[in-house]
Amino acid sequence: RYLQENEPSQEDKDLISSLPTEKGWIGNSLHKYQGFWQATAHMQGVLACQKHFRALESDIILVTTPKSGTTWLMAILFALVKRAHYLDLRRHPLLTENPHVLVPCLELDVYTDKQVLPDLSSLAPPRLFSTHLPYVSLPDSVKHSGCKVVYLSRDPKDAFVSLWHFVNKLRPVGSGTMSLHEAFDKFCRGVSSFGPFWDHVLGFWNESLKRPESAFFIKFEEMKQEPALQLRRLAEFLGCPFSPEEETHGIVDGILRLCSFDNLSNLVVNKSGKLPAGMENSAFFRKGEVGDSTNYLTTEMVKKLDSITQEKLYGSGLKF
C-alpha cells in the first residue's frame, strides 16, 4: 500500500519526471506536487482520484496528516455514523475488520489502479472515505459538493516520532533503520509524505474557519482529553446527534470503548491481520499517547520543532 507501484501511464510519468524529487523515507522517492510531497507509489492514486472521484453531499471525508490518529478516528466515525446498523456492539464490524478497510483511503485504497475505476454507486450513504491529501489537492467535488470534511491533526512532535517508528516498520528488509536525525532533518524541511506538515494543517484550519458547517477541525490531543465531549461534537457536526434514549443507554461510552486503543489493538484482526495490500494491521497501533515524543527527542530537537511550528502557524490562531 505504501510501496506498491502500478505502472504509471506515460502522461503520469511525464508529469512525475517534471516535478522536484527527493529521496523518501522508505527507499522510495517523493515528488513535490501542488506544493506537497507525494511518494511515487501514491501519484497514480492521487491523480486518479482528483480526476474521477465525485463527492456526494452526504459523503463524509476524514482528512488527516499521517500518524495523527487516523485509524482511531476512522473507527470512531464508522461506529458513529453507522450506529443504527450495528446496535449490538458485540457483533460490530470493527471487531473483525481493520478501520482502514471500513473507511478506505481515496488515493491509497480506492483509486489504486487508473485502468480499473471503482464502482462506488452501491455504497450506502453516508459514504465514508479517508484521505491524506492537502486541501489544495482535494478533488474539486469534495470542495464544492457540500460534503462534510473532518480534519484530524496532532502535535507535530508526536506525529513526527510516530511517523519515524512507522516508517522503520515499513522499510524493506535489508535497508536498515532510518536514523532519528535523518528523519528529523527531512521532517523539519517539510520533506515527508503529504508534507510539509504545517502547510497541510493550515490549509484545513483556514478552511474550517471559513466554512465551519463543512469542515470540522480536531486534534488528537483533544480527542484524548475529552473523548465523550468531542464525540458528541462530531455527532452534532455530522447531523446525527445522540438522542436522549441513546444517552441513557450509554451509546457514547460504548462507541468510545469499542474504538479505544486497548480494545482495537488487542483484537486478533489488528494483532495478526493484514490489509489487502499486505501491510500488517499492527503497524497502526503503537502507544496511542500524548507526549511520547519527549522520550525520543533531545531538548534541541523539541526547541527546533516548536519554533518551526510557532513561526509557521503565526497569526493563524492555531496552536499545538
Ligand code: A3P
Ligand atoms: P503512536 O505511534 O504515537 O502510538 P495513524 O492512524 O494516523 O497512522 O496514527 C497512528 C497513531 O495513532 C499511533 O500513534 C497509534 O498508536 C495511534 N492510535 C491508533 N489507534 C488508536 C486508538 N484507538 N486510540 C488512540 N491512539 C491510537
